[in-house]
Amino acid sequence: xxxxxxxxxxxxxxxxxxxxxxxxxxxxxxxxxxxxxxxxxxxxxxxxxxxxxxxxxxxxxxxxxxxxxxxxxxxxxxxxxxxxxxxxxxxxxxxxxxxxxxxxxxxxxxxxxxxxxxxxxxxxxxxxxxxxxxxxxxxxxxxxxxxxxxxxxxxxxxxxxxxxxxxxxxxxxxxxxxxxxxxxxxxxxxxxxxxxxxxxxxxxxxxxxxxxxxxxxxxxxxxxxxxxxxxxxxxxxxxxxxxxxxxxxxxxxxxxxxxxxxxxxxxxxxxxxxxxxxxxxxxxxxxxxxxxxxxxxxxxxxxxxxxxxx
Ligand SMILES: C[S@@+](CC[C@H](N)C(=O)[O-])C[C@H]1O[C@@H](n2cnc3c(N)ncnc32)[C@H](O)[C@@H]1O
Numbered sequence: 001x002x003x004x005x006x007x008x009x010x011x012x013x014x015x016x017x018x019x020x021x022x023x024x025x026x027x028x029x030x031x032x033x034x035x036x037x038x039x040x041x042x043x044x045x046x047x048x049x050x051x052x053x054x055x056x057x058x059x060x061x062x063x064x065x066x067x068x069x070x071x072x073x074x075x076x077x078x079x080x081x082x083x084x085x086x087x088x089x090x091x092x093x094x095x096x097x098x099x100x101x102x103x104x105x106x107x108x109x110x111x112x113x114x115x116x117x118x119x120x121x122x123x124x125x126x127x128x129x130x131x132x133x134x135x136x137x138x139x140x141x142x143x144x145x146x147x148x149x150x151x152x153x154x155x156x157x158x159x160x161x162x163x164x165x166x167x168x169x170x171x172x173x174x175x176x177x178x179x180x181x182x183x184x185x186x187x188x189x190x191x192x193x194x195x196x197x198x199x200x201x202x203x204x205x206x207x208x209x210x211x212x213x214x215x216x217x218x219x220x221x222x223x224x225x226x227x228x229x230x231x232x233x234x235x236x237x238x239x240x241x242x243x244x245x246x247x248x249x250x251x252x253x254x255x256x257x258x259x260x261x262x263x264x265x266x267x268x269x270x271x272x273x274x275x276x277x278x279x280x281x282x283x284x285x286x287x288x289x290x291x292x293x294x295x296x297x298x299x300x301x302x303x304x305x306x307x308x309x310x
Pocket of ligand 1: 068
């Protein structure tokens, strides 16, 4: 078992921001996943500081909860938070090499699999192994549910992104730089002359403003950029070293089916707060229509919710 590995452990102030943001998003996550939870014994895998477990205990007071995390810091928080609570058993374990040894009805991975993937050298087999440890576990009850809520990769297409202010342009450049640890992003600055996209070197933001310069970039990289650019400066380096959308919704579904699970729910959506508080203030996104005309495009979906049934 590997314990307390880098990504879960931010610097002190960054860790506070990280935990606070999980706390803030906890109630919405709980609202979304609750309709799909099978009460009984519920594993919250990669539970962090327990925001989701805590919310679910209020909805399912007769259930037993097992929050699992590999981070020493998170496990300390979980133990403190749930001390004296009889129906909660905190476990320190790595999702990649841990198979629960008692029967269970529901296993959830919320904002979890992208961390498993990113923390293990962007190796898909570690995510598949973490899912296998649940889906093929003989203790997973028939009719039980595996619930995944995480980032999602859009289907590939070429987009044209327009930064609307200096902050957005600056963060775009920081994204390109920081994300290079994950992958080199293919993009070009340029401008449309009729139907022709004329490529040019990195402009100053003044030029971007004056000349309608756009950034030609793939939808999957656009999604990674949009889902990260707004993070607090303290946490930006860690967030940039992760990939949030590891598979498309279709690919995720295929993986669950590969394990013999029936997909009972699969949706992707853009979180309204991301659209309203960040994306719409900082970037516009365009694509080419069938006639080659530049037209506004929707922002990529930030999140997906997928439910498999055994
Ligand atoms: C973004 S947090 C999400 C926490 C919680 N699920 C929530 O939504 O509030 C991800 C958590 O996954 C944990 N984690 C990452 N990789 C892990 C692994 N391989 N095994 C167990 N925990 C892991 C991290 O320590 C971190 O606490």
